[in-house]
Amino acid sequence: MTTEDILRLRNLGEVNKVQFKERILDKYDIGCELVAMSNFRGGQLVIGINDKTGEFNPLSYAEVQETTNMLSNMASENVVPGILLDIDTATVEGGSVVIATIKEGNNKPYHDNKGIVWVKNGADKRKVFDNAELAEMMSECGSFAPDEAVVKDATLDDLDENTLKVFLQNRFATVLEKKGMIGDAMREASLDEVANAIAKGHNLNKLMRNLRFLRPDGSLTVAAMLLFGKYTQRWLPVMTAKCISFVGNRVGGNQFRDKVNDADMEGNLLHQFETIMSFFTRNLKNVQVEKEFNSLGRLEIPYTSLVEFVVNALVHRSLNWNAPIRIFIFDNRVEIHSPGILPNGLQVEDITNGTSMPRNNFLFNNAIYLLPYTGAGTGIQRALEDGLQVEFKNDERTHEFLITVMRKEDLDIDSDTLTLDLDTKEGCPNTDSDTFKSDSNTFKPNSDTKEGYPNTTPNTKDECPDTIRTKLSNKQKDIVNFCSVPRSSREILERVGVRYHNTNIKRYVTALVEAGYLEMTNPDNPNASNQKYRKK
Template sequence: MPIQTLSIDDDQVKRILSLHEDHFYDMKSRAISPGKLTKTLSAFANADGGELYIGVDECDGQFSWKGFPDEEAANGHLQIFEQLFPLGDGFKYEFLATPSETGLVLHVIVFRAAIIRKASDGKIYVRRGASSMPIATDSALAQLERDKGITSFETEFVNVEATEVTNSEITIKFMLEAFPATEPERWMRSQRVVVGGRPTVAGVLLFADLPQASLPKRSSIKLYRYKTGESVGTRETLDEQPQTIEGPIYTQIKESVERTILLVESIKKLEDRGLESVTYPPETLHEIITNAVIHRDYGVADDVHIRVFDNRIEVESPGKLAGHVSPENILDERFARNGSIVRLVNKFPDPPNKDVGEGLNTAFAAMKRLKLKDPIITELEHSVLVNIRHERLASPEQMVMEYLENHDEITNRIVRELTGIGSENKVKNIFYALLHRGQIERVPDKYGNKAAWRKAQS
């Protein structure tokens, strides 16, 4: 594949040489063998992605530019790297050149992979801080396979009788409504949630009346109320004992949302008109809690945690994001860790994942409609945390001007995406109000569907 050579200035060189090697960055001398460098590439791909600069030397903690004399000098590196990425995806290469330094630095951007990448020594590495660590145990490999979505704990067998799922109350009710002419056990065998007379984890979670009896410490939801707005809840700020919500996934999600809303309604906030109840969009809570339950890693021995604070709600789901999904692309990408759970819970009446694949987008849009800030999604070492903040968005006018601080122009569509305003005419009125104040002006020669606005030129 052709490799672009970019010319960068002294400020960009200084920024690169001032980077610290960490979870996302690594610097290597061009003298290091390409085979050893594949450990770093494997580690980045198997973790969260990262960037590797080849042609940078280190001495006493200081980095210096010592690039390749020309593109051909890097051929050995490129050939072995492309063996690691045989389909040509999952990475990006470019050479960096600067007038003030000699030689070309090879910049390798590695994206988070949906498959496991091995180094040239045949071993699997993962990035941990500034180190590339080999996967040394079967349990660590199994966890990585689940993180990548290659395997799922939902297919594991549970050591209970099949009647736990075929003759439960929820199954009888489900079958009467969904498949009244079908025998439960036969149907479950066809869906591969009962295999060889034993139910799978997915079967137990969906169709046992009390899955927690068979899957303890990994299938409940814990609900907490902390009377504080501090970053961490403490024993002193915990209001009463945490609630434990059990039952099959379908009823568990519904009950969790209802109990969370009850807790939230008890919170009062001082507004201009006095004390008022705090409100969150019910669809936001529903979609985020649903995602936490159906997409979690059931191989991690922990529960889903919902923490209600004075100024936010935290929903923490065990396990990292699966496959190629990251906090940055989660609204655009789709990957189901627990395919059977996602598919079969959607067969229930009024399913919790009604709009499969659109849940989080619905949650974010609902927050915008109430003029609340977007939830923040953070991937932790062993879990995913969603922070639903009760913080007001800036006014639409403020958001337009803030956007134009970093962009040359703005359109009606962009404002509607930023603010959640659905009406084009309402956005036009915002533009006209800012125009009359002398803060913005039309971009010349852009009208109709291509109309755009920019900061008023002084």
């Protein structure tokens, strides 16, 4: 290190990665500094500068020799497990200073020779007693994988069959299709039969062991419960999200427009994702983006951007911190609070540049078969391409990663109304679909119909409107969000809670297809047994 380098370092003063000492007077204290930097992001310890005044107190040749030997000994004796130091000197007027560079450790947590774990806290250091923080250190260096930890007493009976089938169908699509395990055959098969179709001679238990969702002793992993659990929060109570839409711009406000109940959020990650997206779609405004009066609106914050932010929070959150994801909608902004800072030393500029370094590797590699993301590290970049005003904050003080998206106040907004351009015949709604009542804010079957069938009589005697403007009900919005992942008509009707019948298919599925909100995955064969519907 040159004299100019050490002057520049001195002029910046003590920070979390730089510490000054005039001399080594207390070996234990210096050892604690080495521990703290190893447990943090590394740093530099400079001997020969007064930490109070910043003035040089150069070391003589003999002091330099003695100091370097003492530092080497402390790195092996006062730091457990031992570390290696890169020791350098720089010449200043009157002598030299010694600079010890400490790398971030890859065997955390380190502790002193009394068994105390230290970590940097600004220019100072602090003791660590919280098991969650210790587990986070172990996770960062790969000695502990929280997503592969055991969920005590949980069994395969605590997993949701439908979610498991979606996962297996997406992961083993080619194999299952060759075996004819698609459509009705897939829905009616037991999980053991599906497992045997994937790998001959396997039942669900054996397949889940091979996929590492079951440990050798038969215990379920955290990843399995998060991905497939029926009542995930029974076993992992903090692995949930709190969603509140406030009146005003303060989190301390005592008025709110909407709040997701804890019971509604209870479930696996797929259920949580769908519930959160439904919360967004019913609380954010819709913008008229085209000149045509009846063109479809879009959310003021693009849906695709929200998907990226939500999936990142669900999949990359710290599993060690006992805190839920928090999602707040204010009048001027949206906040998404995810427990845990960015892992492995990542900084905000890294993720905005597309660097992908998952925190929960096993969960990340399997959630891709349930949640809509690519895993290529491009999600944040795609979200930023929408021109949003977004702020990312890696808050080490609160141990959370915060995404703040500003809402625009000058939008061309018509409440939260979407417009539908219905198929018409001579200016009237298509009578083969559900009847859309022009005097209602929601579309629904005419209450005068017999057995729920559409009424083909126009609303007016002489004429019908060319188009009908309508507002999606919460149930209809929920269906659209539910179909972010392709769904069969049976799955959609089960979601709504009605029996599987042609009338209900028309009411809850066909109507949204004709309105342009859903599309078929196999449009060339509308009556295909494996037909599914996805958000358009």
